[in-house]
Amino acid sequence: MNAAETPFEFVTVSYLTRIGNQSAGTLAELLTGLEHCSDASIFHHTFQTLGSHHFLTEGFSNDFAQWVLADTNRNDLAEQLAALDIRDYVSIAALRSDLCRVVGEYCAAFPHLATQAALERFYFCESVEVTAPLGRSARTLDEFQDAIAHLSHAGFYFHFISSRLRLQLRTNDFSHWLGNSLGLGTLADSVNHIDIYTNTLDSSRAKLLRLIDRERRKA
Amino acid sequence: MSETLALNRIPLDDYAELLGAGEIEELRALAKPLHGRSIEMINSTAIGGGVAEILNRLVPLAEELELNIKWDVMTGGEDFFDVTKSFHNALHGAPYHSSPRDFEIFLAYNERNRATLPLDAEFMVIHDPQPAALIDARKPGANHWVWRCHIDLSHPNRAVWDFLEKFVSRYDGAMFSSPEFSRQLPIPQYLFYPAIDPLSEKNQELQRDFIAEVLARYGIDPQRAILTQISRFDRLKDPVGVIRAYRIVKRYFDCQLVLAGGSASDDPEGAVVLKEVLREANNDPDIKILELPAWAPLEVNALQRASTVVIQKSLREGFGLTVSEALWKKKPVVASAVGGIPIQVIHKHTGLLAHSVEGTAYQIRFLLSHPEIAAKLGEHGHHHVKENFLITQKLKRYLTLFLTLARAA
Numbered sequence: 281m282n283a284a285e286t287p288f289e290f291v292t293v294s295y296l297t298r299i300g301n302q303s304a305g306t307l308a309e310l311l312t313g314l315e316h317c318s319d320a321s322i323f324h325h326t327f328q329t330l331g332s333h334h335f336l337t338e339g340f341s342n343d344f345a346q347w348v349l350a351d352t353n354r355n356d357l358a359e360q361l362a363a364l365d366i367r368d369y370v371s372i373a374a375l376r377s378d379l380c381r382v383v384g385e386y387c388a389a390f391p392h393l394a395t396q397a398a399l400e401r402f403y404f405c406e407s408v409e410v411t412a413p414l415g416r417s418a419r420t421l422d423e424f425q426d427a428i429a430h431l432s433h434a435g436f437y438f439h440f441i442s443s444r445l446r447l448q449l450r451t452n453d454f455s456h457w458l459g460n461s462l463g464l465g466t467l468a469d470s471v472n473h474i475d476i477y478t479n480t481l482d483s484s485r486a487k488l489l490r491l492i493d494r495e496r497r498k499a
Numbered sequence: 500m501s502e503t504l505a506l507n508r509i510p511l512d513d514y515a516e517l518l519g520a521g522e523i524e525e526l527r528a529l530a531k532p533l534h535g536r537s538i539e540m541i542n543s544t545a546i547g548g549g550v551a552e553i554l555n556r557l558v559p560l561a562e563e564l565e566l567n568i569k570w571d572v573m574t575g576g577e578d579f580f581d582v583t584k585s586f587h588n589a590l591h592g593a594p595y596h597s598s599p600r601d602f603e604i605f606l607a608y609n610e611r612n613r614a615t616l617p618l619d620a621e622f623m624v625i626h627d628p629q630p631a632a633l634i635d636a637r638k639p640g641a642n643h644w645v646w647r648c649h650i651d652l653s654h655p656n657r658a659v660w661d662f663l664e665k666f667v668s669r670y671d672g673a674m675f676s677s678p679e680f681s682r683q684l685p686i687p688q689y690l691f692y693p694a695i696d697p698l699s700e701k702n703q704e705l706q707r708d709f710i711a712e713v714l715a716r717y718g719i720d721p722q723r724a725i726l727t728q729i730s731r732f733d734r735l736k737d738p739v740g741v742i743r744a745y746r747i748v749k750r751y752f753d754c755q756l757v758l759a760g761g762s763a764s765d766d767p768e769g770a771v772v773l774k775e776v777l778r779e780a781n782n783d784p785d786i787k788i789l790e791l792p793a794w795a796p797l798e799v800n801a802l803q804r805a806s807t808v809v810i811q812k813s814l815r816e817g818f819g820l821t822v823s824e825a826l827w828k829k830k831p832v833v834a835s836a837v838g839g840i841p842i843q844v845i846h847k848h849t850g851l852l853a854h855s856v857e858g859t860a861y862q863i864r865f866l867l868s869h870p871e872i873a874a875k876l877g878e879h880g881h882h883h884v885k886e887n888f889l890i891t892q893k894l895k896r897y898l899t900l901f902l903t904l905a906r907a908a
Contacts, residue, residue: 292525292528292529294525294529294895294896294898294899295899296689296896296899296900296903297689297690298687298688298689298690299675299678299681299688299689299690301683303678332886332887333845333848333883333886334886335879335882335883335886336845336848336849336879339847339848340845340848346845350845350846350847350852399836399854400836400841401679403678403679405678405690408689408899408903410529410899410902410903410906412525412528412529412531412532413528414524414525414528415528430520430521430524431521432519432521432522432524432525433521433522433886434525435521435525480882
């Protein structure tokens with residue numbers, strides 16, 4: 281079995297939620313908040329929320345879409361916001377730009393709705409990230425599979441979802457290592473195609489383990 | 500004299516079966532850089548109330564992670580606790596006429612406790628307004644001080660908040676249960692959810708026989724739908740509104756209503772509300788009004804587990820941990836969109852929110868008509884609690900806070 285020169289080092293992450301000073305009671309205020317909030321806030325309400333709500337696989341995408349749906353009852357705008365897929369973004373700036381564009385266009389098209397009061401306010405928060413090494417590493421596919429099976433939700437999220445921003449590539453830590461360190465490009469590609477919106481962290485992990493099993497049977 | 504509490508050991512590995520070994524390994528990894536570092540938690544009571552309940556479990560679990568943690572309780576006379584009770588209500592928005600004497604009493608007891616409490620840990624966590632002025636003991640640059648506020652400060656009495664704010668602003672950070680409860684402050688503010696313990700008597704798994712026995716004891720029919728609200732007899736929990744919602748549901752579904760709370764015997768206002776509830780119930784044999792002795796945790800657990808739908812129709816709410824308790828038991832919940840409830844009940848995902856008696860009744864009818872949707876909401880609710888509102892998650896949040904404070908220093 282192939283052994284990688286560079287081992288995969290498993291890490292976990294924990295987030296502290298910092299309460300921001302901005303809130304929104306209308307769609308127009310949401311737009312202002314999106315334009316001015318910190319990058320850590322955009323991350324919190326999109327990338328991080330997907331991890332902490334991973335068990336919702338039907339219709340939950342990000343906090344902005346959920347608020348627009350539940351508190352302003354604008355299903356059409358909620359749908360557009362929910363359709364923004366974080367896998368398409370390697371920078372927060374690009375994601376913010378699209379969030380602003382979608383809300384801005386809606387407010388311009390329906391100015392009477394832009395200032396209607398929501399049922400509850402939206403509070404902008406931001407994520408403060410702390411990482412910790414788990415003391416596990418893998419050089420072979422066997423070791424990698426074993427470590428994945430024992431990884432916490434947060435550790436799995438860190439390597440599989442938030443890593444996209446860190447790597448600045450349209451991939452994740454697992455695929456990156458499988459492709460570049462073990463030379464398993466096809467497996468890396470299949471792993472990168474696991475849908476994080478329609479799978480929970482547990483079912484994503486189960487799919488990843490099945491893909492590794494299949495790869496091992498080929499060897 | 501102040502008191503350092505000695506607590507029984509709670510093995511962290513007991514949680515591995517429920518949460519997975521990976522989650523426990525993660526707690527140990529996060530705690531590693533904090534091994535041996537000192538933490539002091541300070542509040543104003545060792546028994547009773549949500550804060551003491553949480554610290555009773557949190558402190559032994561932190562010890563399991565090799566943190567040098569202790570829990571000290573400040574002391575005060577009856578006059579101090581009368582003042583702090585008034586402050587508590589005023590901060591919640593109740594009417595209050597400030598008197599200079601009240602502030603003097605508050606400061607005098609804080610000063611007395613500064614002389615007896617160690618206050619020298621690397622991380623000082625001060626809970627709620629009572630010990631807030633202990634910050635006067637802080638030596639510049641010596642250690643980190645954070646203030647954990649468990650109450651809703653969204654509409655505080657101006658005079659009381661202006662007085663407290665002078666102390667709070669000198670901490671390194673403040674933690675609130677909801678963004679809505681926070682204030683504009685010059686220090687970082689963090690979101691810290693209250694938590695339930697899955698292994699406590701109120702939340703542990705129960706034998707079916709025990710649940711059946713509890714239902715039989717109170718004359719509740721397990722074959723028919725059971726709607727339940729667990730809360731003390733308080734107007735802010737709107738028990739009368741719950742009965743009105745039940746009557747609307749009853750037109751379409753054969754169901755029973757259980758209203759269970761603590762005994763009203765030592766609470767004059769509770770006794771008045773209980774009378775109002777009994778009057779509204781009007782001897783309906785399908786309405787069970789239960790006064791449980793000291794909240795009888797195993798019985799509350801059994802009632803929640805036996806319920807078809809759990810209701811929390813509060814008019815105002817702090818966080819409302821009874822919602823998390825029900826969700827942990829995979830129960831579909833219909834609750835008011837107030838206080839910390841919308842954090843727990845994500846509408847149409849982990850439960851249903853309502854804003855009126857009629858809305859509450861409609862959502863209950865919807866769930867009774869669609870048991871498969873009710874089951875799915877309950878399942879999602881369970882996962883939501885597992886990810887966010889368990890004592891182990893709270894511990895993780897504290898570890899993250901301490902690491903963040905240490906990093907910033």
